[in-house]
Amino acid sequence: MMQQLGPSVIAVFLASFSLAAQTPAAKQISFAAEIVGREPKTFAPMVGSWVISREGNRNVLFIDGRVWKRGQPAGGLADKARELYGARNEEFIESIKAFAYYPIAVYKGIDDFQNGEISVRFQMLGGALDRCAGILFNLKPNGDYLTVRYNGTEDNVVLWTFNKGVRKFVNRAPTLVPLELGTWHTLKISIHGTSLKSWLDDKPMHDFTLSEPVSGKIGVWSKTDSMVEFDDFQFTVAK
Amino acid sequence: MRATSVHRALAIGFLSCMVTSAASAQRSGASKSATRPDSRRTVACTVNSSDAWVKRQAVWFDESKHDWSNDSLRTALLAAAGLQAPLKAPVQNGVRVDGQAHTFGPTADALTQDLMKLAATRGSTWPTRSVVGPTGTHAVYLLASRDTALGRAALHRMMEAGPDESPAADVATLEDQLRLGWGRKQLYGTQFEIDASGKVRLKAMEDSSHADLRREGAGLPPFQLGICLAGTSK
DSSP: OHHHHOHHHHHHHHHHHHHHHHSOOOEEEOOTTSOTTSOOSSEEEEESOEEEEEETTEEEEEEEGGGOOTTOBOTTHHHHHHHHHGGGHHHHHHHHHHTTTSOEEEETTOSOBOSEEEEEEEEEEEOSSOOEEEEEEEEOTTSOEEEEEEETTTTEEEEEEEETTEEEEEEEOSOOOOOOTTOEEEEEEEEETTEEEEEETTEEEEEEEOSSOOOBEEEEEOOTTOEEEEEEEEEEEOO | OOSOHHHHHHHHHTTOOEEEOTHHHHSOSOOOOTTSOOTTSEEESOOOTTSHHHHHHHHHTOOTTOOOSOHHHHHHHHHHHTOOSSOOSOSOOSOEETTOOOOOOTTHHHHHHHHHHHHHSTTOOOOOHHHHHHHHHHHHHHHHTTOHHHHHHHHHHHHHHOTTTSOHHHHHHHHHHHHHHTTOOBSSSOEEEEOTTSOEEEOOBSOGGGHHHHHHHHTOOOHHHHHHHHTBOO
16 A cells, blocks of 8 residues: 555655654643632632632633732632642742732643743723733742733733733733724634743744743633633634 | 813703714623623613712712801802802713813812912811812812812822822813823723714723723712713714
């Protein structure tokens, strides 16, 4: 049969088989099995009020900025930090308290994301001060992290770094993209070594070189009183 | 108009008309989380002091502690905005109708210029609650709402200061007004106009199905109550 197919067809077949073997499967996090009105089981809310909510016929993860209080971490922070970082949780807690301006929920299913893609769908519903939806990554046991976020009050996508409780601007995507509230959009990042790229609804936003490779937990991020729904959190781990 | 939108709201409110949410027709029928306001409910067109949004404003605008730092600026702001302290809740009912002007004091233009200079000065202290008290912050809102340039600067400063220092209901109402001026749709449903036939109409709005969520966050009355208070025509 091999002779009948010819060498070029075989080459294509082998190449595609090889590609399939190398392409890592995307992991998609669904909230379908979660309980509406409760905190998510797949994510650990560290700051802010994160609850499963019903939107249309789907369960989504909702950051409810109406109950945001300055400097107040999420309930049960100590237990959640212990679950994520075991004996190293105290340093994490101290740092997270300093970050309490920025709600975060950490995905429980991966400890060390280094290379690959992360994407999430989001829908902004409101927020008098901020309307922010972001992807959290490079979260360290000491609470340091990076985030690429869309801000609906500024219409931009920005990379921020948080070190020892201090937020610093890193890079702003050059394109302003006004988005309407109540509409779904997709934020995506790709990390390979120190290369960071981002997209908003498949439009390229960032093409940036980080100061060092990424290594840490991942999740979703928001800011102050934002009211945002998240859905279809996906990631692909590349070697 | 010396009688502010608050008085108008109260006057209309006691007509006690009953309205049903138009948003209910837009919704899919699937209920939201129990933690969210339900815009399908029937709303009485009445402002009660026991309403959560009124109580929240009453707490925010309470001046009994006299805990602000700049009395002279506060006095100047109140005179320019034509306000007398203390204000009675609800101070901001989220109903702003084009053509219904507030009566400002004779120093309003000069103080608007002063606020513009202040906003343009990096690191300057913006007149927030801890600086000029609750009534002083509402005076800033009123002055900002009559001048687009000041409005833009003030909105940024008010948002930056946060809800403890700037009244969220004023921030929301000002943002709606400015967005419409920028050619975008309003978010909270606070801006109305009077059409050629003399009827009050809600101006273009974004995502009205989640309006109550936003309005609750900002300390504004439920959307349908706001519609009713504005006296819109069906």
